[in-house]
Amino acid sequence: MDKPRVVLGVSGGIAAYKACELLRRLTESGHDVRVVPTASALRFVGAATWAALSGNPVSTEVWDEVHEVPHVRIGQQADLVVVAPATADTLARAAHGLADDLLTNTLLTARCPVVFAPAMHTEMWEHPATRENVATLRRRGAVVLEPAVGRLTGADTGKGRLPEPAEIFEVCRRVLARGVREPDLAGRHVVVSAGGTREPLDPVRFLGNRSSGKQGYALARTAVARGARVTLIAANTALPDPAGADVVRVETALQLREAVLKAAADADAVVMAAAVADFRPASYATGKIKKKDDQEPEPLALVRNPDILAEMSADRARPGQVIVGFAAETDDVLANGRRKLARKGCDLLVVNEVGEHRTFGAEENEAVVLAADGGETPVPHGPKEALAETVWDLVAARLG
Numbered sequence: 001m002d003k004p005r006v007v008l009g010v011s012g013g014i015a016a017y018k019a020c021e022l023l024r025r026l027t028e029s030g031h032d033v034r035v036v037p038t039a040s041a042l043r044f045v046g047a048a049t050w051a052a053l054s055g056n057p058v059s060t061e062v063w064d065e066v067h068e069v070p071h072v073r074i075g076q077q078a079d080l081v082v083v084a085p086a087t088a089d090t091l092a093r094a095a096h097g098l099a100d101d102l103l104t105n106t107l108l109t110a111r112c113p114v115v116f117a118p119a120m121h122t123e124m125w126e127h128p129a130t131r132e133n134v135a136t137l138r139r140r141g142a143v144v145l146e147p148a149v150g151r152l153t154g155a156d157t158g159k160g161r162l163p164e165p166a167e168i169f170e171v172c173r174r175v176l177a178r179g180v181r182e183p184d185l186a187g188r189h190v191v192v193s194a195g196g197t198r199e200p201l202d203p204v205r206f207l208g209n210r211s212s213g214k215q216g217y218a219l220a221r222t223a224v225a226r227g228a229r230v231t232l233i234a235a236n237t238a239l240p241d242p243a244g245a246d247v248v249r250v251e252t253a254l255q256l257r258e259a260v261l262k263a264a265a266d267a268d269a270v271v272m273a274a275a276v277a278d279f280r281p282a283s284y285a286t287g288k289i290k291k292k293d294d295q296e297p298e299p300l301a302l303v304r305n306p307d308i309l310a311e312m313s314a315d316r317a318r319p320g321q322v323i324v325g326f327a328a329e330t331d332d333v334l335a336n337g338r339r340k341l342a343r344k345g346c347d348l349l350v351v352n353e354v355g356e357h358r359t360f361g362a363e364e365n366e367a368v369v370l371a372a373d374g375g376e377t378p379v380p381h382g383p384k385e386a387l388a389e390t391v392w393d394l395v396a397a398r399l400g
């Protein structure tokens, strides 16, 4: 089989150096990559670097190798175009259909999926001109990643960082796997909770659980690749932020509740993949609890945490909002799942069997998705991303 052809467009921001890492990941995983830098990108990273890393010729203008009609061919033959970093200027030229260099020509002739990974200062990202250009590109079917929040060039911090190349690569992989299908969650805001809550006993101890967050992160990644605006509420995970998602970090069930309810106010769908503690210690000791040699330990008093999933399902923030829960069961999985779906009042419940070495922390999962309308979708043992895609298929069908 031919290698998938990827065009890596690079525009002139300092983050251009990070595109070298993205290029490496693409080539090493078996993609044929043609780098198309803008003239200003070459001021940051030279053509020799792009040519050496890609193994392909590099040009910026339509006037090189004219007999090969590169301004048309490169775009026509691509399976994916990814522009990383995409500057405000490149987004503007793409949104307006300009064709003043090889990259913009390529964008006009490409009929494959297009991913933009913007990187710029916060002010430029927030400017109404950029907002409108991004909205235009998204409306036309491009996946435009939300920039990450963090250190920018110089001493500034804020939204505008290029997401980590490894995570942009994950988006590219998902988008390529979907082929020429339109991003069907474009224009949708989805909220995903991931990880496991920690309920503190004292400054050094907590009650927690074994959730790694991998299933929730897979849900966030796949939703980004399907064009959604994603808010990921992450409870105590050690995973890198998925490219394009807005990440909110929380620790306890009460913090998770506050963050989810806030994000859900304008969400089309909420997927509660996090393992939320049902109980928390009744009191918090501000100093470390000491053991007393001559006394048996005190029994631990617990109080109930609010059931966020049940609460949101009973009182939807928006009409038609689709709500998905997860249920980890150790026995009588389907019967318990059906009962839980009815009790929680959500639209879909992903039921999986867990045990000491199953599911938690693993790369793979196996589940049945139960629907409130009686539907039952088995998902065979496979990557957590495959389960995530099935969940979004079912959500997208309900969003209409």
Ligand code: C5P
Pocket: 193, 253, 272, 273, 274, 275, 276, 277, 278, 305, 306, 307, 308, 309, 310, 324, 325, 326, 327, 328
């Ligand atoms: O009742 P159980 O904990 O098994 O339910 C699991 C589902 O309910 C998950 O989707 C989890 O995120 C959600 N949940 C919640 N609030 C809780 C406990 C669980 O939203 N306090």
